[in-house]
Amino acid sequence: MRKRILRRAAAAFVAMIGLAVCGGATSAASAPASAPAISASRRTAIVTAAERVSPAVVSVSVVATRTVRADPFPGMFRDEFFQRFFPPTEYQEKVPGLGSGVIVDRSGLVLTNEHVVRDADEIAVTLPDGRQIPAKVLGSSAPYDLAVIKITGESLPVAPLGDSDRLVVGEWAIAIGNPFGYLLNDPQPSVTAGVISATHRDVKSEASSGGGVYKNMIQTDAAINPGNSGGPLVNGDGEVIGINTFIFTQSGGSIGLGFAIPINLAKKILDETQRYGRVRAAWPGMAVQPVTPYLAQRLGYTDLGGLIVTEVVPGGPAAKAGLKVGDRIRKVNGQAIHSLEDARRGIYGAGVGDRMALGIERDGRPLEVAFILIEAPRGAQ
Numbered sequence: 022m023r024k025r026i027l028r029r030a031a032a033a034f035v036a037m038i039g040l041a042v043c044g045g046a047t048s049a050a051s052a053p054a055s056a057p058a059i060s061a062s063r064r065t066a067i068v069t070a071a072e073r074v075s076p077a078v079v080s081v082s083v084v085a086t087r088t089v090r091a092d093p094f095p096g097m098f099r100d101e102f103f104q105r106f107f108p109p110t111e112y113q114e115k116v117p118g119l120g121s122g123v124i125v126d127r128s129g130l131v132l133t134n135e136h137v138v139r140d141a142d143e144i145a146v147t148l149p150d151g152r153q154i155p156a157k158v159l160g161s162s163a164p165y166d167l168a169v170i171k172i173t174g175e176s177l178p179v180a181p182l183g184d185s186d187r188l189v190v191g192e193w194a195i196a197i198g199n200p201f202g203y204l205l206n207d208p209q210p211s212v213t214a215g216v217i218s219a220t221h222r223d224v225k226s227e228a229s230s231g232g233g234v235y236k237n238m239i240q241t242d243a244a245i246n247p248g249n250s251g252g253p254l255v256n257g258d259g260e261v262i263g264i265n266t267f268i269f270t271q272s273g274g275s276i277g278l279g280f281a282i283p284i285n286l287a288k289k290i291l292d293e294t295q296r297y298g299r300v301r302a303a304w305p306g307m308a309v310q311p312v313t314p315y316l317a318q319r320l321g322y323t324d325l326g327g328l329i330v331t332e333v334v335p336g337g338p339a340a341k342a343g344l345k346v347g348d349r350i351r352k353v354n355g356q357a358i359h360s361l362e363d364a365r366r367g368i369y370g371a372g373v374g375d376r377m378a379l380g381i382e383r384d385g386r387p388l389e390v391a392f393i394l395i396e397a398p399r400g401a402q
Contacts, residue, residue, distance in 0.1 A: 066257035070195050071212045073259030076178035077124040078210040078252055079148055080199040081133050081156070081170070083141040087116045115142075121198040121210075121252030122146065122170065123180050123261060125291065129172040132287055133251030134266055135161045138168050146172050147208050149199065160294030164302060166235065166266060167287055169294040180253060183260030185220075185239065185283035192217050193257035194241040196265050196279065200248020210252070215243030215279075223361075224269075224280055238280040239263045245279035254281040263287075289372060301373045304397035306337015307344060311361050327351045327358050327382070338377075338392035345383065352380030 090111050120137030124130070131146060138144055144156040154172040161168035194217050199210040219240040241254060245265045254263035263281030293300045309328040317325055330348045333340045350358055353367035354377065371377065371394055378391040 066193055067195055067214045070255050070259035074180045074255050075210045076149055077180035078197045078199045079122045079146045081120040081122045081137055082145045083118040083138055084143040085116050085140045086113050086142055089114050119200045119248045120250045121200055123253040124177055127177055127179055131170045133168050135163050135166045135168040137251045149209050160299050162290055162300035167290045180261050182284055183256055183262045185262045185285045188217050188220050190217050194243045195255040196243040196245050198249025198252035213244040215241050218242050239283055241279045302397040303371050303373045303394040305339050306334040307339035308332035328364055338395055342390040342392035344390050349382040350379050354378050
């Protein structure tokens with residue numbers, strides 16, 4: 022009897038082990054079936070967008086000649102009398118530089134930043150497939166910090182361009198760059214991701230020509246690493262929405278304050294370069310400023326809307342249309358003006374030959390003036 026019970030217990034134990042093993046085998050067997058689901062979950066919008074655009078993201082390496090001023094006795098004899106006899110010397114040296122770019126046309130047009138190729142004697146572009154191709158500047162704009170360079174090659178990948186006027190704060194933003202493509206055996210771009218933090222930012226930066234102000238910039242927290250200037254900022258649909266340009270940082274690395282030039286502005290630069298071989302800046306021949314509380318009080322305004330004309334250049338389009346200093350601009354091409362940003366979208370976003378219709382107030386009376394934007398004279402702001 023006791024032996025029979027032991028045999029039954031042993032059989033039950035073996036059966037339990039068998040169930041456990043079979044259960045494990047069943048789980049293991051079902052694992053491959055769930056693998057595609059796991060893989061699909063990893064294929065996010067970021068992955069898809071990066072795959073779509075990365076083949077067209079290039080490394081831009083330049084060599085520029087710079088004038089170097091050197092003190093023959095650094096740290097010594099700094100008095101003015103001594104330096105009359107041993108003045109600092111100047112010499113030329115070749116300085117290498119790195120940046121990124123994005124191919125936007127099958128003919129070999131590449132968008133990048135103007136400061137990446139500024140004063141370059143030699144430019145070379147390296148594609149992710151390893152091809153290294155000499156490039157030349159086709160056209161550039163220092164005020165906009167955009168340049169179009171040209172390469173020649175077969176079966177060039179092209180990145181699709183989006184619409185930066187339709188950006189939504191909070192949507193995906195993917196920064197892609199390829200600064201070290203010419204150094205690596207596998208020159209694949211680097212990808213960082215974040216969101217659109219803000220649009221229409223006006224930001225002062227030393228990267229701009231003369232340390233000026235970048236207008237209507239896209240702000241993102243996607244890391245823009247050193248050498249990624251000129252690379253594309255991409256949305257979740259895999260469309261280029263901006264050209265990465267600079268970051269705000271105290272450490273030298275990204276702290277989540279990156280800025281990109283809107284692609285719609287870059288499209289205009291691209292079109293200008295293709296048609297005219299240079300970038301023509303539109304010029305209204307006037308200067309404006311917002312209505313501040315102080316001005317509103319002094320001028321008797323009941324609101325802060327619109328812009329005040331502070332300068333009208335004689336002989337310019339605005340002057341010929343009859344605009345006067347002190348006029349209050351209320352509308353630009355039918356769109357109400359509530360801030361300087363509103364005017365910049367209408368005026369700075371326009372091109373040479375575009376018609377500008379301004380709804381203004383003068384001495385409390387509504388008026389309308391219209392003029393055609395012309396190419397900015399040399400030195401005009």
